[in-house]
Amino acid sequence: MAFEGLGERLQSTMDRIKGKGKVTESDVKVMMREVRLALLEADVNFKVVKQFVNDVKERALGSDVMQSLTPGQQVIKIVQEELTSLMGGENQKINLAQKPPTVIMMVGLQGAGKTTTAGKLALHLRKKHNKRPLLVAGDIYRPAAIDQLQTVGKQIDIPVFSMGDQVKPEEIVENAMKHAKEEHLDTVIIDTAGRLHVDEALMNELKNVKELSNPDEIMLVVDSMTGQDAVNVAESFNELLDITGVTLTKLDGDTRGGAALSIRSVTEKPIKFIGVSEKMDGLEAFHPERMASRILG
Numbered sequence: 001m002a003f004e005g006l007g008e009r010l011q012s013t014m015d016r017i018k019g020k021g022k023v024t025e026s027d028v029k030v031m032m033r034e035v036r037l038a039l040l041e042a043d044v045n046f047k048v049v050k051q052f053v054n055d056v057k058e059r060a061l062g063s064d065v066m067q068s069l070t071p072g073q074q075v076i077k078i079v080q081e082e083l084t085s086l087m088g089g090e091n092q093k094i095n096l097a098q099k100p101p102t103v104i105m106m107v108g109l110q111g112a113g114k115t116t117t118a119g120k121l122a123l124h125l126r127k128k129h130n131k132r133p134l135l136v137a138g139d140i141y142r143p144a145a146i147d148q149l150q151t152v153g154k155q156i157d158i159p160v161f162s163m164g165d166q167v168k169p170e171e172i173v174e175n176a177m178k179h180a181k182e183e184h185l186d187t188v189i190i191d192t193a194g195r196l197h198v199d200e201a202l203m204n205e206l207k208n209v210k211e212l213s214n215p216d217e218i219m220l221v222v223d224s225m226t227g228q229d230a231v232n233v234a235e236s237f238n239e240l241l242d243i244t245g246v247t248l249t250k251l252d253g254d255t256r257g258g259a260a261l262s263i264r265s266v267t268e269k270p271i272k273f274i275g276v277s278e279k280m281d282g283l284e285a286f287h288p289e290r291m292a293s294r295i296l297g
């Protein structure tokens with residue numbers, strides 16, 4: 001389905017209204033219906049949409065907008081501004097420890113892109129922050145997860161700590177922390193297990209790993225293509241682990257990125273990075289105003 005951008009839609013709605021000389025409250029209502037539809041099409045959670053539309057409507061009905069010569073443009077601008085501020089306004093940086101090691105715990109459902117993002121982050125931290133990362137293979141359940149992390153490590157020349165799949169993740173993490181210290185590696189990135197669904201066993205294991213490693217950053221990795229589901233996933237992980245940041249993956253696909261808006265408003269945790277390719281350099285800082293433009297279309 002071709003997606004007609006919201007900017008265009010609002011403009012054509014305005015063109016219809018223009019002949020009338022004055023913009024009325026009911027005209028604004030018509031525009032808000034367009035905003036609502038566009039956000040729902042971009043896969044933004046309906047509760048988030050409702051609140052958002054109410055906020056925008058309130059501002060749009062302000063006299064300075066209604067009496068301006070370009071009310072359509074004004075409303076588009078308000079929508080853009082409100083979207084940006086809902087997503088946190090500015091780019092949020094990754095948490096780094098004052099005193100090494102920095103510990104980053106990667107969490108998320110299977111297939112979200114945890115292992116890939118762990119590698120991307122390691123490369124990013126080495127390149128941009130001059131760090132010496134260690135990747136830790138803590139996902140002992142998914143067949144091939146350990147091999148995959150080792151392949152990633154080789155590709156970007158970052159060491160990988162593994163104890164195979166017969167040792168409990170808690171023990172792996174304890175040993176990895178010691179290993180990092182001995183080898184003077186200042187950043188420990190832990191790849192944890194994911195499941196197809198959030199379940200109690202997974203959450204208990206993740207809680208234990210959190211307690212043991214005292215992470216500076218608990219990075220939830222979410223697949224942007226999963227739309228509405230992404231919100232529930234983010235909510236569950238946040239409730240149990242009190243995450244500190246989100247990476248939204250697969251934005252190189254044809255998703256409108258509505259998940260960004262929903263996740264941010266539901267968890268109130270910042271989206272810090274976006275994944276834009278399968279390759280190791282496919283990680284970018286998250287910029288709310290760019291995402292607002294993408295959602296608007």
Ligand code: GDP
Binds near residue numbers: 110114116148250253
């Ligand atoms: P995990 O189960 O959460 O560890 O997920 P993986 O890291 O194995 O990723 C699952 C799949 O998604 C793999 O095929 C990755 O190459 C792919 N993937 C991860 N991030 C991105 C991204 O930002 N863009 C694209 N196109 N693919 C991605």
